[in-house]
Amino acid sequence: MLKIYHVKGTRAIRVIWLCEELGVPYEVEVVSFSPDFRQSAEWRAKNPTGKVPAMDDGDFTMFESGAMVDYVLEKYGDGRLVGEPGSQTSALIRQWSWFSEATFARPLGEIVNHRRIAPKDGEVEFVIEDSKERGRICLAAIEDVVKNADYLVDNTFSVADIMNGYTLILAETFGVLDDDFPATQAYFARLGERPGFQVATAAG
Numbered sequence: 001m002l003k004i005y006h007v008k009g010t011r012a013i014r015v016i017w018l019c020e021e022l023g024v025p026y027e028v029e030v031v032s033f034s035p036d037f038r039q040s041a042e043w044r045a046k047n048p049t050g051k052v053p054a055m056d057d058g059d060f061t062m063f064e065s066g067a068m069v070d071y072v073l074e075k076y077g078d079g080r081l082v083g084e085p086g087s088q089t090s091a092l093i094r095q096w097s098w099f100s101e102a103t104f105a106r107p108l109g110e111i112v113n114h115r116r117i118a119p120k121d122g123e124v125e126f127v128i129e130d131s132k133e134r135g136r137i138c139l140a141a142i143e144d145v146v147k148n149a150d151y152l153v154d155n156t157f158s159v160a161d162i163m164n165g166y167t168l169i170l171a172e173t174f175g176v177l178d179d180d181f182p183a184t185q186a187y188f189a190r191l192g193e194r195p196g197f198q199v200a201t202a203a204g
């Protein structure tokens with residue numbers, strides 16, 4: 001059975017939510033988010049950068065939430081939530097899935113990183129405001145799609161919605177998902193009604 005290593009609120013939400021949507025059996029092992037644990041040899045053997053999450057499938061171990069999601073889809077998904085291989089639908093699902101981590105989550109991660117640094121002459125505030133602005137550019141891209149559709153690709157729920165659903169949690173947490181994006185707020189609320197989202201966000 002899949003074992004998903006998780007800390008409440010972290011990116012393992014994507015994998016737990018996906019398993020719920022697909023009906024794939026899994027167990028969650030809650031780990032410590034303390035720097036000491038994440039720097040330990042035990043954890044670095046699961047995730048060499050000391051970040052969360054990681055996953056085991058039997059004696060196979062991997063990290064990176066998007067890759068974990070892809071593995072579960074390929075091995076257990078039976079073609080669900082990804083579109084026909086080689087189709088434009090599949091390409092757009094990949095586009096929005098990569099966007100969620102490589103483009104949208106990036107400035108939001110900068111907010112977390114810079115809040116750890118003591119403010120010096122307003123530099124940190126500048127970086128945080130700049131990061132929020134870059135997050136808002138991503139929200140505008142999502143808003144353009146979901147003002148005319150329930151989901152990101154072909155108006156059909158896919159893994160792209162799971163990937164971005166987690167990043168929207170971050171955007172909401174940092175106050176970037178505000179009333180300037182009403183269709184995205186409604187889209188996020190729609191995702192939040194899914195039982196898999198509720199199980200995944202409660203886990204940990």
Ligand SMILES: N[C@@H](CCC(=O)N[C@@H](CS)C(=O)NCC(=O)O)C(=O)O
Pocket residue numbers: 009010011012050051052053063064065066101
């Ligand atoms: N791209 C990685 C990002 C992993 C990541 O940044 N995880 C966060 C929690 S969601 C973390 O461990 N942060 C602690 C740190 O960066 O020190 C993934 O998708 O798995």
